[in-house]
Amino acid sequence: MTAPEAGRPETLAPGLVRLLAPNPSPMTFWGTNTYLVGTRGLAVIDPGPDLPAHLDAILASLGPGQHITHILVTHAHLDHAPAARPLAARTGAPILAFGDARAGRSAAMRRLAAAGTLGGGEGVDAAFVPDAELPDGALVAGDGWQIEALHLPGHFGNHLGFALGDTLFTGDLVMGWASSLVSPPDGDLTDFMASLDRLASRTWSSFLPGHGAPVTDPAARLAELIAHRRAREAAILAALRAGAADAAAIARTVYTDTAPALLPAAERNVLAHLIDLHGRGLVHTAGSPAPESPFRPV
Numbered sequence: 545m546t547a548p549e550a551g552r553p554e555t556l557a558p559g560l561v562r563l564l565a566p567n568p569s570p571m572t573f574w575g576t577n578t579y580l581v582g583t584r585g586l587a588v589i590d591p592g593p594d595l596p597a598h599l600d601a602i603l604a605s606l607g608p609g610q611h612i613t614h615i616l617v618t619h620a621h622l623d624h625a626p627a628a629r630p631l632a633a634r635t636g637a638p639i640l641a642f643g644d645a646r647a648g649r650s651a652a653m654r655r656l657a658a659a660g661t662l663g664g665g666e667g668v669d670a671a672f673v674p675d676a677e678l679p680d681g682a683l684v685a686g687d688g689w690q691i692e693a694l695h696l697p698g699h700f701g702n703h704l705g706f707a708l709g710d711t712l713f714t715g716d717l718v719m720g721w722a723s724s725l726v727s728p729p730d731g732d733l734t735d736f737m738a739s740l741d742r743l744a745s746r747t748w749s750s751f752l753p754g755h756g757a758p759v760t761d762p763a764a765r766l767a768e769l770i771a772h773r774r775a776r777e778a779a780i781l782a783a784l785r786a787g788a789a790d791a792a793a794i795a796r797t798v799y800t801d802t803a804p805a806l807l808p809a810a811e812r813n814v815l816a817h818l819i820d821l822h823g824r825g826l827v828h829t830a831g832s833p834a835p836e837s838p839f840r841p842v
Contacts, residue, residue: 545721545757547574551601556758559583559689560708563605565592567623570806571667573721573755576623578602579713585613585687588637589706589713590754594626602627603634612637613686616693618715619700620645620672624754632675640684641674641702642693648701650732652823657729661834664727664812678704696743698736699724710749718743718765721756723772727812733773733820740770773817780817781841784827788840791815811835 548554550566565576578598579589586606592598606612612635617625620641628639642648645668649657656662678684680695692707699716706713716724717739726733744766751759759765776798783789783797791814795802799810818839821827829837 550575551597553580553601553605556752561605562752563598563601565595565598565623567593567595567598570803571725571809572623573719575755577752577754577756579752580605580612581691581708582610582613582687582689584609584611586610587614587616587684587686587689587691588612588631589616590618590624590715591615591627591631593623594630599627599630599634602631611635614684615639616678616684616691616704616706617641617672617674618705618713618754619703620669621700621716622667622669624715625669625672628672628674638675640676640678640693641672642679642695642704643677643702644673645670645702647677648695648697648703649729650697650701650735652734652819653701653729653732656819656832659832661832662728662815663835664729664731666725666727666730666812668730694742696739698732698739699726700730701732701735703739705743710747712743712748712751712762713753714751714759715754718751718759718762718769719753719756720751720759720765723769725809725812726816727809728816728819731812731816733816734823736816737770737773737820740766740773744770776813777817777821780814780821781826784839784841788838790836790838791818792835794818794839 561580563578567575576592581587678693682693694705696705748762795810
């Protein structure tokens with residue numbers, strides 16, 4: 545795969561443009577994909593990080609007679625949401641999302657967050673608040689387009705997918721180049737698996753993720769991601785059968801081919817699995833689950 549040029553509009557289909565933000569990293573791959581939908585009155589999906597150059601590139605990409613009427617945000621991470629407010633100030637378009645940075649958490653994650661033992665909060669745009677909230681199933685209509693909002697928590701509690709016909713803007717829930725980080729309490733593996741299953745129950749022609757190239761075989765990618773998580777779960781349970789261990793120790797055992805710089809993210813994924821397994825009664829730990837908690841199989 546060849547990375548697109550940051551700041552250069554790329555037409556993916558009639559009325560659909562991708563604009564790459566200049567924020568590449570091990571967690572964002574090439575950078576954040578911002579999408580513009582429509583021909584005259586446009587929806588901007590995920591305006592991206594608070595980088596003046598990217599904001600200028602979004603506005604410079606508008607052609608004669610084009611203007612931005614809606615700003616849609618998949619979730620409140622710093623690489624997706626912060627540019628929404630300055631873009632709204634420049635265009636007058638409202639910001640639409642599921643809710644603020646804490647919206648959409650499951651009851652289990654709310655309890656664990658209140659206990660204060662989980663840590664987490666990586667890269668969260670804690671100040672994010674939309675102008676209007678989009679509940680699951682809400683329809684947003686514009687100039688010749690209609691988008692359906694799907695609440696797809698897992699990577700983040702307030703995560704939405706945006707369906708344009710049988711094309712889905714998947715944010716960070718489904719990407720082709722990597723699996724998603726699930727870091728409690730913002731991430732919830734139980735919800736993540738349910739969201740993947742929900743997407744697998746519908747027919748899609750393509751996924752347009754928040755990072756990386758389009759996913760041209762959505763059904764196969766969903767099956768692959770579900771199998772990957774189930775295999776990771778089996779490996780974690782196998783590690784625990786060798787003795788009680790915390791998330792860090794398990795990550796070192798299970799993520800043997802992971803670069804040291806990415807091990808902290810691996811530990812958060814393991815913790816998400818352990819919390820899911822704990823909720824299903826398959827593992828036990830004393831007290832509220834925490835990164836340093838020793839878990840054992842039931």
